[in-house]
Amino acid sequence: MKEERKPKYYVLMDNLRKDIERGIIQPGDKIESENQLAEKYKMSRHTVRKALSILESEGYIVAEHGRGTFCKERDMSIKSTKNVAVVTTYISDYIFPRLIQGMYQTLDEEGYSVIIKNTGNSPKLEGKILQELIDKNIDGLIIEPSKSEIYSENVELYKKLDEYRIPYVFIHATYPQLEDKPHIVMDDIGGAKILTQHLIDLGHKRIAGVFKADDNQGAERHRGYIEGLTSNGMTYDPNIVALFHTEDKDYKPVAEVLKWVKSGEKIDGIVCYNDQIAYEIAAALRNEGIRIPEDVSLTGFDNLAMPWMNDLRITTIAHPREHFGEKAARLLIEKINHVSDADSKIARVVESKLIVGNSCADRRG
Amino acid sequence: MKEERKPKYYVLMDNLRKDIERGIIQPGDKIESENQLAEKYKMSRHTVRKALSILESEGYIVAEHGRGTFCKERDMSIKSTKNVAVVTTYISDYIFPRLIQGMYQTLDEEGYSVIIKNTGNSPKLEGKILQELIDKNIDGLIIEPSKSEIYSENVELYKKLDEYRIPYVFIHATYPQLEDKPHIVMDDIGGAKILTQHLIDLGHKRIAGVFKADDNQGAERHRGYIEGLTSNGMTYDPNIVALFHTEDKDYKPVAEVLKWVKSGEKIDGIVCYNDQIAYEIAAALRNEGIRIPEDVSLTGFDNLAMPWMNDLRITTIAHPREHFGEKAARLLIEKINHVSDADSKIARVVESKLIVGNSCADRRG
DNA sequence: ATTGTATACATGTACGTACAAGTGCTATAA
DNA sequence: TTATAGCACTTGTACGTACATGTATACAAT
Numbered sequence: 135m136k137e138e139r140k141p142k143y144y145v146l147m148d149n150l151r152k153d154i155e156r157g158i159i160q161p162g163d164k165i166e167s168e169n170q171l172a173e174k175y176k177m178s179r180h181t182v183r184k185a186l187s188i189l190e191s192e193g194y195i196v197a198e199h200g201r202g203t204f205c206k207e208r209d210m211s212i213k214s215t216k217n218v219a220v221v222t223t224y225i226s227d228y229i230f231p232r233l234i235q236g237m238y239q240t241l242d243e244e245g246y247s248v249i250i251k252n253t254g255n256s257p258k259l260e261g262k263i264l265q266e267l268i269d270k271n272i273d274g275l276i277i278e279p280s281k282s283e284i285y286s287e288n289v290e291l292y293k294k295l296d297e298y299r300i301p302y303v304f305i306h307a308t309y310p311q312l313e314d315k316p317h318i319v320m321d322d323i324g325g326a327k328i329l330t331q332h333l334i335d336l337g338h339k340r341i342a343g344v345f346k347a348d349d350n351q352g353a354e355r356h357r358g359y360i361e362g363l364t365s366n367g368m369t370y371d372p373n374i375v376a377l378f379h380t381e382d383k384d385y386k387p388v389a390e391v392l393k394w395v396k397s398g399e400k401i402d403g404i405v406c407y408n409d410q411i412a413y414e415i416a417a418a419l420r421n422e423g424i425r426i427p428e429d430v431s432l433t434g435f436d437n438l439a440m441p442w443m444n445d446l447r448i449t450t451i452a453h454p455r456e457h458f459g460e461k462a463a464r465l466l467i468e469k470i471n472h473v474s475d476a477d478s479k480i481a482r483v484v485e486s487k488l489i490v491g492n493s494c495a496d497r498r499g
Numbered sequence: 500m501k502e503e504r505k506p507k508y509y510v511l512m513d514n515l516r517k518d519i520e521r522g523i524i525q526p527g528d529k530i531e532s533e534n535q536l537a538e539k540y541k542m543s544r545h546t547v548r549k550a551l552s553i554l555e556s557e558g559y560i561v562a563e564h565g566r567g568t569f570c571k572e573r574d575m576s577i578k579s580t581k582n583v584a585v586v587t588t589y590i591s592d593y594i595f596p597r598l599i600q601g602m603y604q605t606l607d608e609e610g611y612s613v614i615i616k617n618t619g620n621s622p623k624l625e626g627k628i629l630q631e632l633i634d635k636n637i638d639g640l641i642i643e644p645s646k647s648e649i650y651s652e653n654v655e656l657y658k659k660l661d662e663y664r665i666p667y668v669f670i671h672a673t674y675p676q677l678e679d680k681p682h683i684v685m686d687d688i689g690g691a692k693i694l695t696q697h698l699i700d701l702g703h704k705r706i707a708g709v710f711k712a713d714d715n716q717g718a719e720r721h722r723g724y725i726e727g728l729t730s731n732g733m734t735y736d737p738n739i740v741a742l743f744h745t746e747d748k749d750y751k752p753v754a755e756v757l758k759w760v761k762s763g764e765k766i767d768g769i770v771c772y773n774d775q776i777a778y779e780i781a782a783a784l785r786n787e788g789i790r791i792p793e794d795v796s797l798t799g800f801d802n803l804a805m806p807w808m809n810d811l812r813i814t815t816i817a818h819p820r821e822h823f824g825e826k827a828a829r830l831l832i833e834k835i836n837h838v839s840d841a842d843s844k845i846a847r848v849v850e851s852k853l854i855v856g857n858s859c860a861d862r863r864g
Numbered sequence: 865a866t867t868g869t870a871t872a873c874a875t876g877t878a879c880g881t882a883c884a885a886g887t888g889c890t891a892t893a894a
Numbered sequence: 895t896t897a898t899a900g901c902a903c904t905t906g907t908a909c910g911t912a913c914a915t916g917t918a919t920a921c922a923a924t
Contacts, residue, residue, distance in 0.1 A: 225599065225600050225603060226597045227596075231590065247616070249612045250603065250613055251612070
């Protein structure tokens with residue numbers, strides 16, 4: 135007396151589909167004939183035909199007149215668009231063109247087209263882009279988190295990506311909630327530690343820090359800076375550490391440093407968030423008559439070349455740019471091809487390499 | 500006794516589909532009921548249902564239980580992928596990141612995703628990319644021709660784009676066979692003429708030229724240089740004009756200029772294909788002890804900033820970069836939306852603007 | 865050995881009937 | 895006035911029959 139509310143044809147259709155999806159019926163296999171199925175399921179041939187016609191329109195089977203009905207070769211090309219997206223905070227500035235170039239080359243070799251997107255470091259825009267990309271049915275995604283130190287408001291969207299089996303790879307940082315997802319990052323803690331150690335080795339006594347507060351990289355560089363100080367027995371002084379956000383980035387770092395200097399702080403070195411900030415600070419300090427590196431040493435990140443200041447080369451941590459992009463692309467391709475296992479933690483950390491410029495003075499004498 | 504080989508249900512299906520496609524049945528309209536159609540076409544209701552079920556699976560109609568069957572809102576998103584491609588010779592170098600940025604911003608605003616591709620200035624690769632993009636069913640294409648002065652081997656592919664109604668916009672140059680297609684170019688003839696005139700006005704007597712021979716821009720700049728000379732009564736001397744190809748670009752321009760200088764040519768100014776070439780020549784000449792601009796003046800194109808030579812600013816013709824990209828994107832969007840008429844000649848030329856640097860000496864004294 | 869043909873069996877088309885179930889309107893009862 | 899029961903009409907499910915047409919094969923005729 136079981137009350138089956140499903141129509142008869144639906145039951146047959148569902149059984150067959152499940153058999154195909156579970157591999158019990160293999161591609162190329164012949165399905166039992168309509169009359170056989172009708173007898174087996176105790177329904178009319180007409181009802182069997184209804185079930186089969188649905189499966190045929192969905193692409194599971196093909197009927198061949200006079201021969202029988204066969205399970206179709208699973209056509210993955212319908213699902214695979216061979217498009218992948220690269221979502222970065224910026225496109226045309228800084229290291230990004232060459233980062234994207236590295237990804238492009240690798241992905242292109244593997245036959246993927248690259249859709250570029252930029253978030254301008256806005257989580258809201260990131261959300262909009264993710265939704266759009268999910269609708270576009272891409273094969274995979276390389277994404278640089280926006281404001282990664284802030285808990286992501288887009289976790290549901292990343293879950294959706296998981297649901298739809300769209301693999302993604304984080305670069306430069308991850309979100310605190312998504313640390314177990316595949317990502318490729320620089321060893322930012324190690325990098326900042328190396329730079330701090332470098333300044334200490336050169337005899338610096340009072341080393342300031344300027345870090346970004348709303349992304350993971352900034353937080354880690356901050357941590358590395360602290361570790362560098364404390365492991366040498368120096369005390370961490372929050373009064374000479376400036377933290378800025380994306381919105382402040384054009385004035386706050388410089389303003390804070392100038393404030394210290396004008397208030398008489400005896401800073402002899404600054405570990406900066408990146409080379410761009412370092413060059414800006416250099417320009418501002420020189421403007422105040424402070425010599426770099428004779429009075430204040432500067433370090434940065436990303437070995438950036440500056441067009442308008444070629445006598446100063448900031449001592450920095452190398453960013454491998456194209457190679458970094460290539461690494462990310464390779465990891466994504468592995469995920470697309472299911473080479474690496476399902477959802478295991480796949481983090482690849484690029485070790486930090488010091489590049490010595492002429493922005494740090496030797497104060498041991 | 501007409502022999503109709505088409506099944507009855509097929510006739511009904513075909514009629515309805517054509518009515519929908521021709522707009523006789525509008526989206527939202529109610530289709531006659533199954534019984535009405537059966538009577539009208541003198542077939543059983545069962546046969547009518549077969550016809551309707553096919554149309555439903557194809558997305559033309561929707562049946563609503565108890566209410567009727569309705570013509571579906573035409574789902575254009577099936578055809579429109581909202582993807583457009585930007586195909587340039589390079590991606591990460593020179594002016595291209597900012598050019599692409601300009602296109603990206605405009606296309607993004609209009610809801611299009613941007614697929615980037617680069618040809619490395621190889622017509623063969625361009626062909627491969629075009630074929631791939633046609634298969635990908637993109638909505639439109641912005642393309643910088645590769646070796647545009649050589650007749651394109653890919654004309655059939657551009658014809659295919661026309662067939663499939665995929666609009667495309669050329670930037671920087673067109674192919675000789677495709678000059679009537681929409682394109683956005685710099686006024687290269689005018690630009691070279693302005694630069695030549697500038698040197699003449701400053702009292703230069705023997706002005707050399709270094710141009711690319713395998714792209715349209717190079718050929719036009721070459722022409723503008725000639726016009727600039729002859730319109731001032733000066734003679735064009737092929738002995739002090741170097742033409743190079745993409746493959747030669749890294750050594751030939753510099754080598755030719757050095758050959759002239761070493762053979763005792765009394766050159767006092769050079770109109771260069773672009774700033775990159777100009778800076779390379781500047782570095783090579785300085786290496787030989789020749790002063791810029793005191794001994795030789797240099798001009799270029801594209802107002803490029805050079806990281807490693809900040810005391811020299813080449814006098815150049817401005818390239819609007821983002822604005823140029825934006826213009827191209829707007830033209831493409833017009834073509835996609837059929838705002839501008841079918842295949843009319845839509846060429847937009849960006850006028851040349853001189854930017855005076857410090858690479859040209861005043862020799863009037 | 866090749867060709868043709870009969871046959872069995874597959875799917876395809878087309879007719880019929882009956883009843884289930886959702887929708888929208890109207891006439892009727894509370 | 896409001897709720898609802900009934901009715902007409904819609905699509906949805908399900909059964910039945912019949913014959914058309916394509917495919918593969920066994921077997922006979924050439």
